Amino acid sequence: MEDVVNAIKTNRIEDLSRYFDNIVPITINNNQTIYSRNQAEVVLKDFFDRNVPKDLLIMDNGSPxxxxxxxxxxxxxxxGVKYNIYILMKQKNMDFYLQEIRLNKE
Incomplete structure (x- = not known):
């Protein structure tokens, strides 16, 4: 999870995309769409280019x-715009893959 957080903090979506599964559900401002790996990378790159991360404050994390x-x-x-962020990763075989990401403006 540390690599995922660092990829977002440094706006390196290509690093984040290494954790994408074949499909990636992305919710931005309560609008969810399911994308392929390549589409998800383009969508998140566009989002983070328009909303460059200044910092990512982790409020909670865990492994249920x-x-x-x-x-x-x-x-x-x-x-000064803030987004609530939720990231879910699930194990598939021996690796963890991003299963969902939500970005909703506060």
Missing amino acids: NASTKFIIGTLLTPS
């Missing part, structure tokens, strides 16, 4: 079971 991890936090932008 051995095959699932999550992060809940606040994404801060230089313009």
Whole structure:
């Protein structure tokens, strides 16, 4: 999860995309769409280019079971806009993959 957080903090979506599964549900301001790996990378790159991360404050994280991890936090932008962020990762084979990401303006 540390790599995922660092990829977002440094706006390196290509690093984040290494954790994408074949399909990636993305919710932005309560509008959810399911994307392919490549589409998800383009959508998130566009989002983070328009909302450059200034910081990502982790409010909660955990592993409800051995095959699932999550992060809940606040994404801060230089313009002062804040987004609530939720990331869910699930284990598939031996690796964890991003199963969902939500970004909703506070």
